Structures are given as structure tokens and as C-alpha cells.
Amino acid sequence: MTVKIYYSNDIHLLSEAFTNVVFNQSKDLFNLPEIIIPNPYLMKWLKLQFIESNHLFINKSYNVIESGLFTICQKLTSINKPIEQLDEMTLTVSIIEFLQNNKPILPKEYKNYLYDSENNIQDRKLYNLSLLLANLFLEYENSRNELISKWENNEQLFTQNKIELFQKKLYTYLFLKNNNEKQNLETFSLYRFWKYCQNQNLFKKKNINLILFGANQLSELHATILYNIAKHIDITLFQLNPCSEFWEDIETPGEEKWSKIQRIKLLHNDEGEYLEDNEQENLLLKFWGKAGRETIKKLTLIDEEGSKELFSESIWLESNILKRNSVLSIVKNQILHLQNTSVQKINQDKSIQIIGCNDIYSEVESIFASISANIRSDPSLKLTDCAILIPDMDTYAP
Numbered sequence: 001m002t003v004k005i006y007y008s009n010d011i012h013l014l015s016e017a018f019t020n021v022v023f024n025q026s027k028d029l030f031n032l033p034e035i036i037i038p039n040p041y042l043m044k045w046l047k048l049q050f051i052e053s054n055h056l057f058i059n060k061s062y063n064v065i066e067s068g069l070f071t072i073c074q075k076l077t078s079i080n081k082p083i084e085q086l087d088e089m090t091l092t093v094s095i096i097e098f099l100q101n102n103k104p105i106l107p108k109e110y111k112n113y114l115y116d117s118e119n120n121i122q123d124r125k126l127y128n129l130s131l132l133l134a135n136l137f138l139e140y141e142n143s144r145n146e147l148i149s150k151w152e153n154n155e156q157l158f159t160q161n162k163i164e165l166f167q168k169k170l171y172t173y174l175f176l177k178n179n180n181e182k183q184n185l186e187t188f189s190l191y192r193f194w195k196y197c198q199n200q201n202l203f204k205k206k207n208i209n210l211i212l213f214g215a216n217q218l219s220e221l222h223a224t225i226l227y228n229i230a231k232h233i234d235i236t237l238f239q240l241n242p243c244s245e246f247w248e249d250i251e252t253p254g255e256e257k258w259s260k261i262q263r264i265k266l267l268h269n270d271e272g273e274y275l276e277d278n279e280q281e282n283l284l285l286k287f288w289g290k291a292g293r294e295t296i297k298k299l300t301l302i303d304e305e306g307s308k309e310l311f312s313e314s315i316w317l318e319s320n321i322l323k324r325n326s327v328l329s330i331v332k333n334q335i336l337h338l339q340n341t342s343v344q345k346i347n348q349d350k351s352i353q354i355i356g357c358n359d360i361y362s363e364v365e366s367i368f369a370s371i372s373a374n375i376r377s378d379p380s381l382k383l384t385d386c387a388i389l390i391p392d393m394d395t396y397a398p
Contacts, residue, residue: 001205001311003230005299007241008317009336011214014238015049017317018213021236022050025209033209034075036068042214065215069225070190072210076232077202086189088134094174095130107166137171141191142219148191152176194225208233214240216295223298230302241296243285244316245338282335326351360396 008014025033037043043062063071070085099106099114100121106114113129114121140147150157151168158164175192188196197203210233215222226235285293302312328351334340357363367388375381390396 001230001232002234003237003302003312004235005237005239005302005312005314006317007239007244007314008319009240009242009244009332010317010319011240012049013317013319014213014240015046016053018046018211018238019050019053021211025211031207031209033211034068034072035062036065036210036212036215037062038065038215038217040064046213065212065218065222066190068212069222069229070188070193072208072229072233073190073194073197073203073225075208076204076206076229077197078204079202081186083193084187085193086187088131088138090187091134091137091174091189092127092130095133095170096126098170098173099126099130105166105169107162109163110166133167133170136167137174138189140171141189142221145220145224190225191221194221194228198228203229203232205232210235211238212236213238216240216292218295218298220298223302227302237299239296239299240292242289242292242332242335243282243338244336282338282340284331284335285338328352364396 006014006017008017022033022035037046067085074083099110103111110129114125116122147157148171151171154172156164156168175189210229212226212235215237226237229235304312327346327349330346331352355366357366371383371386374386375383
């Protein structure tokens with residue numbers, strides 16, 4: 001089977017390629033492609049792009065990545081009965097029941113939190129703790145495979161940790177008791193269903209086309225499932241990538257410092273010892289690129305490992321936007337080609353503006369003034385064309 005990955009730093013080029021692939025693979029109305037788009041707003045935008053391209057829009061549901069991969073795994077098996085995906089709320093209810101009925105084995109920290117001075121359990125705290133544990137378990141399955149593997153073998157990752165010991169007991173009760181992966185089970189988490197299918201060798205090759213657009217938060221579990229199901233179906237991925245060069249080895253300042261300490265290589269000058277900087281790295285990728293880097297690294301591994309067992313192809317879609325001479329285009333071009341920031345001064349324009357404010361109220365006033373001025377000066381601009389990114393919503397919320 002095949003894996004084809006489209007990369008570009010221009011989302012409009014990716015959407016055009018996505019539209020063409022969906023249109024070509026949808027000519028057989030009895031075998032429509034499975035489409036995964038992780039963000040509902042991105043999903044809405046892509047639908048509009050599809051219609052504007054003068055293609056006939058196909059009234060087909062689009063899945064987010066968790067439910068989408070679960071559906072694909074179901075279709076690759078010969079299991080006839082319906083199997084439901086375990087959701088956060090169902091898992092939370094099960095944890096509430098366990099905590100209510102197993103007070104003697106609860107860690108002291110849990111008891112102190114859940115019970116009041118009269119030894120009555122507090123419902124709100126019980127719900128909050130159960131919801132937190134449910135999210136933790138699902139996150140462990142997505143991104144902490146080494147932890148789950150230890151628990152499955154009745155071991156601990158941190159041998160003397162009482163909190164982990166209790167979490168292991170709870171996870172075992174919820175997922176592993178009485179051989180919880182037996183055939184008559186009707187509810188699975190994504191991880192447990194995929195593992196059950198793998199252990200039972202249930203996946204079969206089928207004529208299914210999977211299209212995935214913009215998986216910016218691809219977990220370890222998602223990447224593993226994609227790699228394994230690519231042996232049975234054709235997969236097409238569309239991924240926004242700011243850099244056309246290899247940049248998966250770029251480290252954040254903290255990672256770089258730790259790596260240098262591990263190498264124990266210190267340089268000396270008149271002020272003492274110091275760690276050498278890598279002048280070839282792009283500073284914007286270095287400081288702000290970690291989240292995107294992890295996803296690109298997983299996709300690269302799928303591409304490289306997949307080429308050993310199946311046909312794998314990577315395609316870079318080149319954008320002409322970077323030919324412009326604006327400050328933003330120059331910065332994008334430096335990131336695209338993994339160049340360090342220029343030492344030459346660039347004439348300032350409005351494509352990137354950095355404004356210093358005294359406090360958060362001044363920041364909000366400046367943003368309001370900027371949006372108002374831009375809308376008045378450009379009649380084609382709408383409020384929906386403006387986006388405000390806030391790193392700390394709790395601080396700025398009313």
C-alpha cells in the first residue's frame with residue numbers, strides 16, 4: 001500500500017492539493033475516502049475552499065483524529081458487532097464509582113482531598129479528580145507508551161511512587177481486569193482497540209483511502225497507528241511545515257543546554273566557561289518550533305520506515321508568496337531555507353509590527369485600534385479575517 005505526504009509552508013497550496021485529491025478519490029460514490037481533519041474550524045474552512053474551487057461538494061462526514069482512526073481500525077477488521085469508542089465522560093463515571101467504593105486503598109493525598117472533616121465525600125471534588133484521572137489515562141495511552149507497557153506487565157516506571165502504584169491499580173481495574181480485551185467487550189479506548197486488533201491479527205487489506213489534513217498535534221500513538229494501518233490501506237497526508245530543510249534535530253535552548261552538558265564540552269573566554277552556540281540554526285524555529293518539530297519528526301519516521309515495507313512518497317509544494325520583499329516574507333524565507341537571521345537591516349513595513357505596551361489594558365486597546373484601522377482602510381476585510389493569539393488566556397480573560 002502507499003503513503004503520500006504533501007508538505008508546504010502555504011496552507012492555501014495544501015488546501016488546493018487536498019481538494020484535488022478528495023475530488024479524484026470521490027468519483028466512486030460507493031467507495032468514498034475516509035477524511036480526518038483534527039480541527040472543526042479548519043474543517044469548515046476546507047469545506048468552503050472545496051466549494052469555491054467549483055467542485056461538487058460531497059455530503060460526507062469528516063472525523064477528528066481520535067474517532068477517525070478508531071473508525072478506520074474497525075473497518076479493517078472482520079468484527080461484525082458494533083464497538084463503541086470509550087469517551088472521556090464514560091471513563092470519568094467508571095472512575096467515580098471506583099473511588100466511591102474503594103476508600104481503604106486510596107492514597108492519603110486522595111483521601112485528604114476528597115473527604116471533609118466529617119468524613120463525607122465531596123461530590124464536586126470527586127468529579128474533578130475523576131475527570132483529571134480520566135484525561136491522564138487517555139493521555140498516557142496517547143503519549144506515554146513506556147508507562148502503560150510497565151503497567152500491563154504489573155510493573156511500575158517509578159518503583160517507590162505510591163501515587164503511580166494507585167494509578168496502576170485503577171488502570172488495571174478499568175482496562176485490564178478479567179482480560180478486558182476479550183472478544184465480547186463492546187467499549188474500547190483507541191489504544192486498547194488498536195492493540196487488541198494487533199494482538200489478534202485482525203487487520204486485513206481493504207480498498208480504503210484515508211486522507212488526513214493538518215495533524216499538528218500528532219501523538220506517539222497516532223503515528224504508530226498510521227504507520228501500521230498503512231500496510232493495509234492507502235494514506236494521503238497534508239502537513240503544514242514552515243521549513244523545507246531537515247530541521248527535526250533543532251533543539252530548544254533548554255534541550256540544547258542539556259545536550260551540551262551531556263557532551264561535557266566547555267569553551268573558555270576571559271569571563272570563564274561557557275557553552276558554544278550553534279550559529280547555523282534559525283532562532284525562530286529554535287525558540288518556538290518545538291511543537292511543530294515533534295509532529296514533523298513523527299511523519300518523517302513514517303515516511304522513512306514506510307519506504308522499507310511499502311511505497312512512500314514526500315512532495316513539497318512550493319509557494320510564490322515568498323518572492324515578495326516584505327519583512328514577513330523575508331522572515332518566512334529564512335525559516336523555509338533554515339537560514340539564520342540576517343545581520344543587515346531591513347526596511348520596516350506593516351507586515352510585522354512589534355508594539356511595546358505598559359500593561360495588558362494597553363495591549364488590548366492597541367489591538368482594538370489596529371483591527372479598527374485595518375477594517376476601515378480595507379473594505380474587503382472582515383472581522384472573521386482577524387485572529388488574536390493569546391498565550392495566557394487566564395490572565396487576559398475578563
